[in-house]
Amino acid sequence: MDKILVSPNPHLHSKTTTKVLMRDVVIALLPAVVVSVVFYGWKELFVLAVSVLSCMAIEYLITRYCLKKASTLGDWSAAVTGILLALNLPSSTPWWVVMIGALVAIGVAKMTFGGLGQNVFNPALVGRVFLLISFPTYMTHWEIPQGLFGVDAISGATPLGVIKEGLMQGSTVPELMASHGYSYSQMLFANIGGSAGEACAIAILLGFIYLLVRKVIKPWITLSILGTVAAVSCVFWLANPAQFTDPLFNLLSGGLLLGACFMATDYVTSPMSTKGGIIFGVGIGFITLMIRYFGSYPEGVSFAILIMNSTVPLLNNWFHQKKYGRA
Amino acid sequence: MTTTIIWTIAIISGLGLLLALTLYLVAQRFKVVEDPRIELVEKAMPGANCGGCGFAGCHAFADSAVKAANLDNHYCPVGGNETMKKVAEILGYEVKEKAPMVAVVRCNGTCEARPRTSEYDGSISCKVKASLYAGDTGCAFGCLGCGDCVAACKFGALSMDPATGLPVVDEEKCTACGACAKACPKAIIELRKKGPRGMREYVSCVNKDKGPSVKKACANACIGCGICQKTCTHGAITLENNVAYIDFEKCKLCRECEAMCPTGAIHGVNFPKPLDKDAIKARVQERQKKAREASAAAAEAAKVAEVKKEESNG
């Protein structure tokens, strides 16, 4: 014992550090990553690698040379953004588009606000939406899964896209479902077309359960999104099954599960309180469905989450923790 | 086509007029009538809003000064006499001039003089540290070195010296607003008279412990030996709770105490010449010797007189 250490209480600290939390998110994303690589092949692995590496490189360069601070790569948050961005892109996205996405995600959505913890909007989603608006050709050019060893890529549209297109041309939902041969089991285990993270609902749910078990996140936001989507689509579907898709289809298609489990639950851009989280989730679910049913885009999860991100400061202001001894 | 344009112009213009009217009415309704002198006084103020005057900011000071009957309780330490003259002119009051002051750090427990006895592992804040314990040295009174004073200074006049671990006051920038003195949980920083050409003497220690334990904790500390008090011929030095204090109103800047201090706890700053310790020491010792001799002689004389008196009586 050299010099006695003196500090205010408490003298013990939880082992769950930011790094551990972020690493848990990466671990939770692994099933989705593995499945997407298996389904979409080497190209997907390439997109993932480019996305993660460029996110980390951009964060490093900005902290090191613009902010002149110690590197924050150790907290793994840039890696999480990179993986999420890649899972939100089609596997056919060219490398330079991925890099632009990473630059917008980290450089604009995260670092300009002051880095981890300060950003208002989910960085990966900002990157994705930026690309969706700027490079619609690449972003809606989905490839039909050919597997790890598939030879020729066949391009096509996502189920949501197919149905939106079909409805505009006057077909009905059941017709379209049947003619394209969409089945729920296929959607649960291996999606037909879409961004990489939409490949397999089971893989995403596995990751979600891991996060719950590790107490990284609480289930309320995810459950309220899924519940709202199910309930609202149920109402529309029952009213007019020819025009509106059914709840199960809505839950399993598109990026809803990925968004609800991993993007909406992002600490920084979601409300702190349980009540706020539930309202946040209801908002996301509702806006998603409105875009899907009435919007011009086939998919609305990204927009819904970003719109609700902007309400978070307000929700944090309105809803607080239940305090002891104060009714 | 023409009607559309006309209608558009009419509606937009009407709307504009309506809104302008609303704005005007609201402005009239919520108009705050303020003494125009408040604004004048505020303009004369430095505008630092430091709170050094004891008011929340320059506006609060101006408001209070205008309402006050005189300026006895209003003095802006930042702007000093010049600002106060202007304020007095605006309000037609008398102003009492004050000697310029400066913040003085009364701790010289440098890293070498005051060895660290523990390692602090908490927030870098003097307040937090002070509420936790006496500090990471043997001295329970000295500077904690976390820089609360630096953070409190709105004028950038304070900085931590990494070599000593103590704050340093930039006299040019210090406005004597007192924010640092308030921020220091150990009450080390004191506002003292700046002195002629910045020259001043002060005891750079506030340790109230008894000599031996102080000496163990810090080589530069005031040990309360009282030599300075005995040396001072102006009655400027008081010794209370084992620590000396120099009254800057009485100090004549003779530097004798500084030369005599056995630990170097008394600091003199901005003197043109370096302290000639030996010469002053010799001078003081000579004077004290003479005084001793004189008092001995006086005592002797008194004794002789006494004896004579007795003799004459007898």
Add this chain to the structure above:
Amino acid sequence: MARRTFSIGGVHPADSKISRDCKLEYLPIPPTVYIALSQHIGAPAKPVVAVGDKVKAGQVIAEPGAFMSAYIHSSVSGTVKSIGPRKDLSGNNQMVVEITVEGDEWMEDIDRSDTLVTNIPEDPKAIIEKIKLGGVVGLGGATFPTHVKLSPPPGKKCEMLIINGCECEPYLTSDFRTLLEKGEQVVVGTAIIKKALGVDKATIAIEDNKPEAIEHISKVVESLKGKGPEYSGIEVLSLMKKYPEGGEKQLIDAVMHRQVKSGGLPIDVGAVVDNVCTALAVYEAVQKNKPLIDNSVTVTGECFPKQANLIVRVGTPLNYVIDYLGGVPESAAKVISGGPMMGKSIANLDAATMKGTGGLLFLTREQTKRMPESSCIRCGKCADACPMGLEPFLLNRLAKAGDTDALEANAVQDCIMCGCCLYSCPAGIPLLDVISQARGQVMGIMRARAAAAKAAAEAAKAKTE
């Protein structure tokens, strides 16, 4: 069956009760003791002995300095060597009475035998007076004078006495050992406090990580049932292990499902909470005439070679305790007085124990060093952990902005300083450091405001009269 616990927040640090099997052991009397004059919340006691006086163990050496104060007794026999300032465990000066030990002679009226005295005095006032004369203070950590706590303000009625045997702090085991080895005395002490308060129900609450203690105390309670009316209505309650269960407000919530209002006292919801060691001290003071001159101290830590639960005379130098067990190990970096969550970091091992010293914990640098602070990721773990339902991340931000009004509105004054927020923060932000400062500041403002309001009311009253 669901395990009972408090309803808001809480954390689960590792139990680490490695000294749980060490029997209570009497520490030899040190050559010199330093008995502090302020060992309780409230005004310091006034010394009634002079330098050179001979004192016996159990003799009063200081009297209460005010209503909220306590008697202090000599814990040894010997000569008063000095009365003056001495550095306490934080390195600040504190007034102590230094006594050089000569032999071990006790006051004649103290019953030092082991016989259990179960007959309880009839008069509650006499009981409280004896507790006061015995210098008993709360031994759960706050050292609140017990006689004050047992005299509820007029108009307030106690409905339940809660004896706190949770010992929710990791590492500490002195309450547990006391329950196991002095369970009878604790239960009699409980009955005495019950009598003093005139309350029918008492609950001895023990966390379920101490099944032996729950079983033992249940048996003792059963066996003492026939000894008198005071012994009925005592219940043993098993609570789920969760920190800070032993916090007064949390315990009341867990046991009675009632919450004390902000700024209120437990008595407002009809509860009085006392620690098991306090119950033991009450037993000794009332039944045995033995004032509070020793207390049990857990000495522990993974890096400490010899775990122990010692009964230590008040005023024993910490160094003496540590040297008795083999000295400070090389790998220890921090020594804590109390538990690891709310205990105080010791800067000066020359300091002496006090009535409230419940543990000496040694931690290594790896165990206790704070991690470097990184940015808040708004995970909300601090808010989930706070047992008062506060939002530490928000309070931290407001405190840094100096917004005292918003701090008050967000209830910073309700903070109980349990440390759950800082414990759980994944970014290592020193939340509690900042919040405790803000809390002090806001409480100061509230007190000043209350005083001003009171003065204004009095002035108005004087005017009308």
